[in-house]
Amino acid sequence: MGYESFYNLREHPFSFAAEDKFYYDSPQHSKALFKLSHAVETEKGLALLVGAIGTGKTTLSRRLLDQLISQDVEATLLVIIHSEITSLWFLKKIALMLEAGVDSEDKIEIITAVYHRLLEYAKKQKKVVILIDEANMLRSKEIMEEIRGLLNLESEHGKLMNFILFGLPEMEDYLKLDPPLYQRIAIRCVLDTLDEQATYSYVLHRLRVAGCSRDLYDREALKAIFLYSKGNPRTINAICDNALLEGYLLRRETIDVRIVDDVAQDLGVSIKGT
Secondary structure, three states, X not given: OOHHHHXXXXXXXXXXXXXXXXXXXXXXXXXXXXXXXXXXXXXXXXXXXXXXXXXXXXXXXXXXXXXXXXXXXXXXXXXOOOOOOOHHHHHHHHHHHOOOOOOOOOHHHHXXXXXXXXXXXHHOOOOEEEEEEOHHHOOOHHHXXXXXXXXXXXXXXEEOOEEEXXXXXXXXXXXXXXXXXXXXXXXXXXXXXXXXXXXXXXXXXXXXXXXXXOOOEOHHHHHHHHHHHOOOHHHHHHHHHHHHHHHHXXXXXXXXXXXXXXHHHHHOOOOOOO
């Protein structure tokens, strides 16, 4: 028996996986989602969402992707996993995602195929958007120039594609490698950490989704979770998950502040100033 059975939960409430059902629509997440959706709807071309590690950028990117697809937008998500990619790889990946049907190492041929594919979408009156997660991994001037070149592709009715980039704040430094591209940023959103009340709501939301029907953390424990995590969702998940595991091992029906203190120490997180 794991802690989920002990606490009568259907599943683990604090998984690190970006699952849509656990999405917590905080005021800042709701605002960012609205602004990014507006960027696509009005075909702004280039929009950014920046935030520190663990603030929920990946979760929001997948939420936006699902929303756009449900609205019949031709949306696709590219996750960058390392920084050693080339501009040619990038173009070939975009062509593949758009099903442009080109097998070439020549950039002009690839861009031409992408252009014709975009015209096909335009004839169907379909908006096209490429979401790029971990875009801070795109670190070369050449790739920035390719993004700008793709944004230049237009028909008589307007822009043919849009980009929404999700990444760490340093992403903007790489965009500045190509000043004309940086100047094209039409919408910029910033995800901050959660405030105290939003942290409590976030914890309770995830517990409810997992089937919790009572208060598992007392008020002092919730306060400590906020102070240790500083409102960072990923850290909140780590503390809460470990606290439930510790509570299960101790056979505690409710998680108190002492349990939170112990797991925070094990995780190596501390309250600022202590």
